[in-house]
Amino acid sequence: xxxxxxxxxxxxxxxxxxxxxxxxxxxxxxxxxxxxxxxxxxxxxxxxxxxxxxxxxxxxxxxxxxxxxxxxxxxxxxxxxxxxxxxxxxxxxxxxxxxxxxxxxxxxxxxxxxxxxxxxxxxxxxxxxxxxxxxxxxxxxxxxxxxxxxxxxxxxxxxxxxxxxxxxxxxxxxxxxxxxxxxxxxxxxxxxxxxxxxxxxxxxxx
Numbered sequence: 001x002x003x004x005x006x007x008x009x010x011x012x013x014x015x016x017x018x019x020x021x022x023x024x025x026x027x028x029x030x031x032x033x034x035x036x037x038x039x040x041x042x043x044x045x046x047x048x049x050x051x052x053x054x055x056x057x058x059x060x061x062x063x064x065x066x067x068x069x070x071x072x073x074x075x076x077x078x079x080x081x082x083x084x085x086x087x088x089x090x091x092x093x094x095x096x097x098x099x100x101x102x103x104x105x106x107x108x109x110x111x112x113x114x115x116x117x118x119x120x121x122x123x124x125x126x127x128x129x130x131x132x133x134x135x136x137x138x139x140x141x142x143x144x145x146x147x148x149x150x151x152x153x154x155x156x157x158x159x160x161x162x163x164x165x166x167x168x169x170x171x172x173x174x175x176x177x178x179x180x181x182x183x184x185x186x187x188x189x190x191x192x193x194x195x196x197x198x199x200x201x202x203x204x205x206x
Contacts, residue, residue, distance in 0.1 A: 010073035011142065012150040017058075017068040017077070024074040026055035032137025037196035038171035042113035049101050054079075054135065056098055061089040062134065069154055076147035078136040080155055083129035083164060087122070116193075124188065124200055126167040131159045133168040148175075152182045156203065166203040173197065 017025060030051030033039045043049055058079070062068050067080040081087060089095075102110045126132075133155060138147040159166045168184065170176055176186065176199060184201040191197050 011071055011075055011145055011147050013072040014069050014150055014154040015072065017063065017070045019063060021068075021070050021074070021077075022055055022058045022063070025058055025068065025070055025077040025079075026051040028070070028075065028077045028139050029054040029079075029135050029137050031139045031141075032143075033135070033171075034140065036171050037173075038117070038192065038198060041192060041195035042117055043102050043105060043110045049098070049105055052101065053098055056095060057089055057134070060095075066134075067131075067155075067158065069151055071147060071150065075142040076136075076138040076151055078151040078155055079134045080158070081132040081134060083131065085132075087125065087132065087134070113195075120190070120198075121169055124190070126165070126202060128165065130165040130167045130202075131155070133166060148178055149181075152178065156182050159203065160206045163205045165205045168201050170199040170201055171196075173199070176201070 030053075033050050039050065058068060062079045062081070065081065065085045067082060068077070069080075070077045099111065102114065136148060136151055136155075138145070156166065166184070168179065170179060170186075179201055180186075183203040183206070185203070186199050187202050188200040189197055190200070
């Protein structure tokens with residue numbers, strides 16, 4: 001087996017994240033979402049902000065209450081919440097720093113748009129018990145290698161094991177065909193004010 005073959009195996013071998021993986025997950029998802037239309041609508045030009053945001057979410061909510069996955073070579077990650085767990089991240093002093101950083105990078109409009117998104121997503125969130133896919137992505141340098149598919153396969157298998165539906169908000173239309181390939185269907189398309197679209201997607205229980 002060549003070194004390249006080993007790398008591909010590690011890229012597609014998924015495991016549960018540990019506390020020590022927080023920095024890697026923040027870097028992966030920060031990179032993956034750096035070109036995201038919705039992210040760049042509410043906080044444009046703030047690439048350094050995104051890893052800090054994901055690290056705060058990981059440390060203050062998702063690692064303790066959710067299911068966070070990472071691949072062996074630490075180039076892809078996904079953050080899920082199980083049925084019955086709120087999407088609201090517990091308050092921490094990190095959040096104060098994040099808000100200050102967001103305003104410094106993109107102005108007060110970023111705070112307003114962030115609040116708008118939060119309220120919109122809360123209002124539209126699937127009501128029935130489900131697994132929620134909060135974020136999934138591969139580092140920009142490793143996209144197009146099947147890492148997203150491997151992560152989705154792991155996550156949807158978790159849903160199927162418990163015969164639970166799944167739900168996500170897609171902030172990039174380019175990703176919709178991948179989600180659809182794993183059983184998600186668009187249930188609503190939302191045009192953000194002076195911005196891009198957001199797609200709500202649900203996968204029925206199997």
